Amino acid sequence: MVSGLINANPVVYEKKERRVQDYARQCLSNEKWDCIDIKDPEHPYSLEELKVITEDAIEVDDNHSHVRVTFTPTVEHCSMATVIGLCLRVKLMRSLPSHYKVDIRVAPGTHATEAAVNKQLNDKERVAAALENPNLLDMVDECLAPSYGNE
Template sequence: MVSGLINANPVVYEKKERRERPTSIPDADEYSAEAIDQLEVDIKDPEHPYSLEELKVISEDAIEVDDRRSYVRVTFTPTVEHCSMATVIGLCLRVKLMRSLPSRYKVDIRVAPGTHATEAAVNKQLNDKERIAAALENPNLVEMVDECLAPSYA
């Protein structure tokens, strides 16, 4: 854990049982639904030893998939409105989807409305291709993202 945490004592919730995710069309890409479901369980918070699901940063209801239009929108809720890790969390979500989904998908990552002090700036940064590319050229940032995406066996 990082010292000087913004949210030193976050509320931790139990993980939910997985339900079958409906697909928007009968022959929809099952691979995409599986990748989306893994967003909740597989990504660790950058500051805490908990998953984004356990901190209620991401939930099943906040993930929209339109297979017909090859579109995914993920809306996440930082644990505090001044979370300095919001862009890192969003980058982790984007990288997880980039690595998991077929390239035909357009991904939109957003902070839930009214949940972050600099919501517009974070949303702009998370959906700007050039900023994402620049972030992924930073070895320290890539290492942090890889740590958040590393499988946990707990």
């Protein structure tokens, strides 16, 4: 965990039962739910438990091979917003067929630097450069680890 937390005592919510949708039987089904189970970079909770991401915030258009994820940081000045978005992007990059286009966005009005975070997360060169940083990649891999002691 990171010391000097911005939001030292976040509200933690109960995990919801997943809805089954028509496309849930296709290749995207598991990836959609797995995005929710990503660990927060600062806390021992999933993004779902912190309501950073919800099932409704993941839009999948199989016909156009497009996925859009909108997440809500726990605080307006969250210093980990870009890392959270990068975790979401990497999870989908590793899970989806390569022809899928992925958009990661901060929910409108929920972050002080929303435009800058959205630009960073949806620029291929910036994402590639971020993933070349071994410390940042280690942080992302830790958040994506399948077990983080909260099951």
